[in-house]
């Protein structure tokens with residue numbers, strides 16, 4: 001099971017989308033974003049434009065296969081839904097529930113007020129692309145788990161997303177690692193909508209599909225509930241270089 005990808009997109013993503021016409025029936029949206037040095041330097045205006053283009057292209061493409069311009073070694077944009085609602089400091093909520101003593105609901109400001117950690121590692125997608133030395137910062141998942149009091153019968157976590165479709169999983173042991181966090185920044189800026197903001201998961205030692213975007217729910221479960229891609233064949237234990245039949249260098 002492979003994520004679809006587009007290798008030869010021309011310069012103008014809009015034109016490409018027109019030219020390709022109605023794409024064939026794969027449900028997965030993906031694009032490639034040119035989040036290179038120019039985009040980073042120019043900051044949020046560029047990101048807003050990218051978000052706008054993505055929204056427009058997705059709207060024209062309800063079947064859900066979308067290719068956008070390659071940035072030359074940069075990130076690619078992935079979503080399994082054709083559009084994702086926006087959440088901001090006012091309406092974003094993260095729940096921690098399931099097999100816990102104290103279910104919690106966090107606002108963005110609550111998460112920002114907690115101790116933050118910053119990590120810099122390569123990002124590796126299971127389809128092969130890798131982005132070197134990418135900074136993430138946020139709250140350790142273990143801190144949120146401790147705050148809610150994990151019950152003894154819990155062994156795993158299901159992550160839900162406000163795109164309404166994507167899910168992920170981790171064992172409790174994996175979730176308590178110091179390099180797994182609820183990320184509020186990526187590349188030292190607030191996580192953008194395209195990258196899963198305002199809050200995404202970041203699981204440093206695992207393939208990037210583990211790092212669920214648009215994170216909305218952390219649910220402690222009795223056993224591992226395989227996530228979206230895992231039901232379609234990806235490994236549940238997604239260690240970089242030691243899973244999915246790949247031999248990439250570790251990222252952590």
Ligand SMILES: Nc1nc2c(c(=O)[nH]1)N[C@H]1C(S)=C(S)[C@@H](COP(=O)(O)O)O[C@H]1N2
Nearest residue numbers: 076077078079080125166195208209212213
């Ligand atoms: N909600 C959600 N999270 C997701 C995905 C997705 O489609 N939906 N794709 C995953 C995959 S396969 C990858 S490689 C990364 C891509 O992150 P990016 O779009 O910020 O590059 O997000 C992961 N998290």
Ligand SMILES: [Mo]
Nearest residue numbers: 125126208209
């Ligand atoms: Mo991926």
